[in-house]
Each structure stands twice: as C-alpha cells, then as structure tokens.
Amino acid sequence: MRALLARLRAALLNRQFIVYVAGGVLCALIDIGLMQWLRARGIDTVLASSAGFGAGLLVNYAFHAKVTFSTIAGGRSFARYLCVVAANYLLTIAMVAAAERLCDAALAGKILSLPAVAVNGYLLGRHWIFRR
Numbered sequence: 001m002r003a004l005l006a007r008l009r010a011a012l013l014n015r016q017f018i019v020y021v022a023g024g025v026l027c028a029l030i031d032i033g034l035m036q037w038l039r040a041r042g043i044d045t046v047l048a049s050s051a052g053f054g055a056g057l058l059v060n061y062a063f064h065a066k067v068t069f070s071t072i073a074g075g076r077s078f079a080r081y082l083c084v085v086a087a088n089y090l091l092t093i094a095m096v097a098a099a100e101r102l103c104d105a106a107l108a109g110k111i112l113s114l115p116a117v118a119v120n121g122y123l124l125g126r127h128w129i130f131r132r
Helices: 002-012 015-040 045-068 075-103 106-129
Strands: none
Touching: 015 045, 015 106, 045 075, 045 106, 075 106
16 A cells, blocks of 8 residues: 555656646636636626637647647547546536535535546546557
8 A cells, every 4th residue: 555655646746747737727727718708708608618618628638648648639539538527527526515515615525626636637647548
C-alpha cells in the first residue's frame, strides 16, 4: 500500500500532471468565458451554457491529445474521452448529493469533487484514452 501511494504521489507531482491541470483551467475559462460572452449578447442561458460546455470539452480533448499526452487524436480516443467525461460527471453528482445529504452542503461536495475528477481524468487519460 505504501508503494502504491508513493507511485501515485510521484505521478501527480510530475510535469505532465501539472500541464493536465493547466489545460483544465484553460478549458474552464473558455467554457465560462464563452457562456458569459453569449449571455451578454442576449443568448438564452441554457444555450449559452451548452455552447460554453461544448467548446470547453472540445478544446480540452484537443489540448490533452496534443499537449499533455502528445498523441494523435482519433475517433477511438474521443469515444473513450467521452466515457471518462460521463464517469467524472457521475462522480461529481454523487459527491454533491452525498455532501448535501450528509451535511446540507452541496458546494462542499462540488469542491471536493474537483481534485477527484482531476486525478481520475488524468490517470484514465494517461493509461486508457491517449495510450499509445
């Protein structure tokens, strides 16, 4: 168990993981920025939010394929990426629901889900989505 924790710690402190997190922050800014820009132009909130989410998702995939993991993007890896997005969404919803039920603090669940989703996305990206 100690060796496993040491390997996990080393994996998360490497340059590639830091690039992965930076890419996630960039894509979150694109998501939020596009949503806000569209809303300021009178676009419906749901449509604006969906457009931001879609743009962030596509940039996130391309960024990690080209920059983080330096692979050739393709249909197979994109399908795997979408599976991980769905799994991370379910993980987030589960953590938010649990926090709300246990301590009436949905925001705490959301905040706690962020590192869990980042680690899960990175490990699955490295070993499944973008493997060579």
